[in-house]
Amino acid sequence: MAWPFLNRDGNLDAIMQLASLAPTPADFDRPPLIENAEGRPRGVGVEIEYAGLTAEQSARALAEAFGGEVVQDDPHAFSLRGSELGDIAIELDSRYLHPEKHPTVLGGVGSMVASWLGSATTYVIPCELVTGPMPIDRIHIVDEAVEVLRRAGGKGTQDGTLYAFGLHFNPEVPRREADAVVSVLKAFALLNAWLRREVAPDATRAFLGFADPFPREYVHKIADPAYRPDLGAFIDDYLAANPTRNRDLDLLPLLTFFDEERVRRVLPNEKIGQRPTFHYRLPDARVSDPGWSIAPDWNRWVAVERLAFDRDRLDAIGEAFRAFEGEDKSWADTAERLAFR
DSSP states (O other): OOOTTOOTTOOSHHHHHHHHHSOOGGGSOOOSOOBOTTSSBOEEEEEEEEBSSOHHHHHHHHHHHHOOEEEEEETTEEEEEEETTEEEEEEESOGGGOTTTSTTTSTTSOHHHHHHHHHHHTTTSOEEEEEOOEEGGGTTHHHHHHHHHHHHTOBOGGGOOSSOOOEEEEEBOSSSSHHHHHHHHHHHHHHHHHHHHHHOOOHHHHHTTOSBOOOHHHHHHHHSTTOOOOHHHHHHHHHHHOOSSOBSBOOHHHHHHHOHHHHHHHOSSOOOOOOSBOOEEESOOOTTOTTOOSHHHHHHHHHHHHHHTOHHHHHHHHHHHHHOOSOHHHHHHHHHHHHHO
């Protein structure tokens, strides 16, 4: 494959300049707890949406760069297995195009129509790359995969597409207990205004109402330093205030992992896959931007975890929020000052 940033004389000056700017492992912060409850390294999965490539083109480009076996799961879903990146799934991001996974979606129409629809909408419906869990200290390798997709023709939100493409993190919970989960949720909710300001959500995503924040009344409730419920009470409170996947920190997969029966009593028909991870949904993936890296977004998540496990600071910010009467923009400044001073 030709390197598009070689200059006309073919020298390496441009390559060396880009390499000096590329994020390194040192650019990715480490959370305060890097091991899970069993003492093994915590894992993290990453999801990236983009356009401009088919699932097959994406899988083969990644295989060329990282090795592994390309496996076709259906005409618009491919897997890369055993690569340096681990196992990866790449597919067009629509349930209607994968009837084998979702057999009731198209009824009896089946695979032939799904294949045709996928071919007709390849450059309208985005692709989604989903990594398997990888050790947190290897998350930087995802930037290398983004570079491969970029060189192959992948497009992001900034390319004038119909969608604002998302970047999602699925970090494994460090402890499978209510106190740890409540701490992270408290920290996230209290820093949410700051996170949104720093991320600068795409206007299209805001217009669509994608990934709503937690209701203010709920944040006020959980911000109370005395709010430390057991797991069952916490799940009940969460479901009463958030009976939806449409949250920027979606806890339903985690709560379903903990107690599926309790969740299903409230949401019997919601599509929820259970897993012991948080699901942090960011609104913007800029795959074709040579300067874009997942590092800043990841580091902001780490800032959430650092606050979560600093109990004195977390309680102080919670009390400040409950006494605060200004707007979100002003709270973002206050939260930043209190959390990071």
